[in-house]
Amino acid sequence: MAVTIKDVAKLSGVSISTVSRVINDSKPVSPEVKRKVLEVIEEIGYKPNEIARTLVTKKSYLIGVIVTDLADSYVADMVRGIEEVGKMYNYDILLCSTYGDKEAELKYIQLLNRKQVEGMILISDTINDEIDEKISEYSIPFVYLSRYSKFDKYPTVSIDYHFAAYEITKYLIKLGHKNIGFVGYLEDENSTQIEKYEGYSKAMEEMELDPSFIFETQGISIGHGYEALDQSIIKNELTALFCSNDEIAIGALNYCYDNQINTPEDISVVGFGDISIASLIRPKLTTVKEPFYDIGAVAIRRVIKELRKEDVGEKHIKLPYQIQQRNSCIKI
Amino acid sequence: MAVTIKDVAKLSGVSISTVSRVINDSKPVSPEVKRKVLEVIEEIGYKPNEIARTLVTKKSYLIGVIVTDLADSYVADMVRGIEEVGKMYNYDILLCSTYGDKEAELKYIQLLNRKQVEGMILISDTINDEIDEKISEYSIPFVYLSRYSKFDKYPTVSIDYHFAAYEITKYLIKLGHKNIGFVGYLEDENSTQIEKYEGYSKAMEEMELDPSFIFETQGISIGHGYEALDQSIIKNELTALFCSNDEIAIGALNYCYDNQINTPEDISVVGFGDISIASLIRPKLTTVKEPFYDIGAVAIRRVIKELRKEDVGEKHIKLPYQIQQRNSCIKI
């Protein structure tokens, strides 16, 4: 058994109350006594049991984080932001991955609650009613993070997808491109994919360009991007492709590579997100840089503010983004 | 305040002991009473407070995981393995990232201890004496995971780096390559990089080939791989490069791309690790597949076995690996 506050009290000849006072600096303690107690603590290497502490103070200094999959680098980036800022305020992260399993998600929400987390951050593509209900039930600070979904009942942190898509399309146009295709997943009307499409078409229409070269994907992964392309990009004399996220863009790039279509010489490709691999592949991907790390950081900052009853500001926070110019895209 | 066991007891007209018995199935309870209690629990949505439970049982069902950086995909993969297997045994993960800061690492080890984690897994490149001391001090199950370091005072899970390097070099030789360069970081003699070099040179020497085309890197990142290369790969008529890890290999590939050296046509490149990006880039990287996920899974399995006083087997577990053949490497 580890040393407890009792041992410290006994060895320093004071009551446990006094020991508690010195370790928490909560009430005045005479200098000599304080010195003595500190000495004993140092000597026997006493460390307060955080569990016992939590039981009485109700402060676990734990934030539950539920993610789909850490292997998605943007998720890992968000978690980094969450963790790093959390640590600044002494909060630790209890991590759960669902791999898209909604059952598991529900289970973890309840689990985290039982573990007395003080707040929760959910990173996932969708929220269903069951989940929604549980979250409302436990009235703890909560932030929903998704690069995909527009669900806005709960606080969120994201960027302006519509405008970002608009801007990068404009950028393409400024580079001289006229026949610009859109590659993305359009089935789900409640997704940011739609917003991106709208941004794209707005930019196109403003310049009286045709926004109907659409390659619909069946999802938002690399494979989906790869599968959505076909030789019509050549037939239609497309000179550029706006892919609704980086994964799709990489799929597109790979399709081109495998079919002897040179990028960016034959066709320029831009993505959306700036996930870590975007700058590692060749050609390096021109894309919209979503500040994933900051999104996580701001999310937990909000949770902590709420915990401290500070002003939390806007419910839906929009962060700035950047157009990240690289080599997958050239002037024509 | 959330509902407690007392509320359940009161509402179902039994003692808290009885309620405790039904929620833990620890002692026989008459069917009617059990039914009644369960009913009440369901009705008021009672969930046991895990903190209180932990305080008395000493079982927190928490495993502390300290990592350098989740953004390294292999780290994320290990954490996935840890988490997923942990969940099978009801264990949760308390996650801390150090970003290579040894001070922070030490701090987190202590912190996790205070949070009463039952076991700890450290994923990092090195262990220093201070850290070592703390770990020994808290005598909880511990596993050290590193793809880089050979530190073996504590239980580890890894692969046979020497033999894997030997095998992939053999593979290159079988493909017809004779002038094979080694690219890697050789400063630190306690690293697996050295083992890989030895595996490489053993394979070369066995075939009476020259193992001295060495490109020493200053580290093991993509940038380091990029910087270590120069035109001598052409001058020396090298036809293949064995890079001591995937990052270095990708750096090498990028160097070639940027200098109009075609891969694999002009030069074959193999890596080591099979980090996620390896199969995404073009050409896809031929490499040694280290089972990162399994490494994490086996590590936590060991921790849990130790916790359950089961037989833990070997202190240093070696897992199988594979040569992952892809396109960065061709027959000549």
Add this chain to the structure above:
DNA sequence: TTGAAAGCGCTACCAA
């Protein structure tokens, strides 16, 4: 400035 004691929510022992 200090100590005694109550109590956080729960488990586990003892007695009935």
Add this chain to the structure above:
DNA sequence: TTGGTAGCGCTTTCAA
């Protein structure tokens, strides 16, 4: 099969 109760390690009144 049940209830009463001590106690896990700590914080926080309340009195002294």
